[in-house]
Amino acid sequence: MAWRTREQVTAVIRQRRRRTDRLAERLMAALSAACVLLVPLIAAALWLRAWPILRTRPLGDLLFSTVWRPQQGAFGFFPFIMGTLWVTAVAMVLAVPPSLLTAIYLAEYAPPRLRAVANPLIDLLAGIPSVVYGVWGVVVVVPLVGQRVGPLLHRWLGVVPLFRQDNPTGYSILAGGIVLAVMVFPIIIAVAQDVIRAVPQGLREASLALGATRWQTVRNVVLRRAWAGVMAAIMLGFSRAFGETMAVLMVVGNIPQVPRSILDAAYPLTALIANNYGEMMSIPLYDAALMGGALILLAIVLVFNVAARAVLVRWVGS
């Protein structure tokens, strides 16, 4: 075999490099496209499977009827939609203030050594399987709510319907909200902390050098600058709470009713699907109804995400 000249060799190498580069780009583009396409694909699949019920019932009935009697062909999703919204709302109300304050403390005040201990532990919280949270909820939170927190709320705030206790079991929206809140903490804390620490040090010092206290600096400068990112952290936490299934269905009571008080039982959409899919499939339209429930979940998540994004764009834009 003849020797190849140096020029031939470099030409071959150059060609190979160019081909690899093109290949890498195409591969990554294809994978990105697949990811982006997943959402419409899932939506389409759910739509198709839910079609039998969407075709035979007006959308208004499905969304706003409170009657859920599958055997009689009545599929009102309103109690489940409300269950999901209530549990998520309670979880966010409980989770957002403490996790934001924790994130601010860890990012702005805590000595590095404390941060080095606290953050891995907080990350660990995020890794605990949700069924473990569910068990903790059943063993600890449900009795606590049923026997202590519920009666207390009822006694002191019972005049407000939101805090009436007509359900002494403790399996309630509040129990679900507490469990979810704990699950949401690590997400909001981790993301918000990163966002806050990303604020340039020079900006902090500009405020401190004017004689501002640390808290004034955090409130007026750091948080104002990090606002968009903090909202993103809250949205991430929201999505987690919203979609969580296992831990919630273990503690929330699973009674299809429109809740009036945070001490009432509820039946979130996720729990409905998880509890019933694969069973009672002999009932006509049941399968389609559950798919419709999943579609509603997807739609709500979408609406919240788009709304949050719109708010962000508006605020960051100005």
Add this chain to the structure above:
Amino acid sequence: MTEPLIEIRDLNVWYGTEHALKGITVDIPARQITAVIGPSGCGKTTLLRSLNRLLEETEGTRVTGQVLLDGVNIYDRGVDVTEVRTRVGMLAPKPFPLPMSIYDNVAYGRRIHGLPVLDKGNGRHLDRIVERYLRAAGLWEEVKDRLHSPASGLSTGQQQRLCLARALAVEPEVLLCDEPTSALDPISAQRIEEQLRAIKTETTIVVVTHSLRQAHRLADYLIFLWLGELVEAGPARQVFQNPRDERTRAYLAGDIG
């Protein structure tokens, strides 16, 4: 030398194990411009940041010795750091406009100190103060029609003058300037220098600078640092024309640094 306003006594600073300032003892005269010169990494910025205790914001710093402001050691236990920073203002090398409007940037210092309340909560009064210090920083004419638009919309040179107005609005006795024009074009730099000269009748100014030419233009008093040590300090004219130390002579001549 006029009455010293700041007396630095045996000041040592460590970053972790690095000994950044070694036993600095020097006086800074009142109502003059003192320039701190020396090559990179010789402790100029460290010295400056020790004068308003901003060093404490860097983790792992240790400070010994005294910095007396009007005879009181700012490192004493009983001294409130926000009080120190109210009396000793600062201008950073890069402008960091706060994420708010031009007006609010200038009003910020007074608001956090609750001064508008003392000013009888009179909005007009605050307006006048904002105007006065924007004028003092030579920015008023350029921004008077857009006081309530975000400060981030200004050019870098304008932002730096805004930062000057913001610092002055707190009415500090001392203004620390850390390479205040290093990020600026020559025109903006010149305007900042003009403003500094204009305010020195009321304010004691300490400027850290890389540029000997700038030190020539600005300084009444000169401090030369070399590898964390104070080599020479004295009236600018004297140090420039008649340096006592061989290293000062070599640095001024451009032989070292």
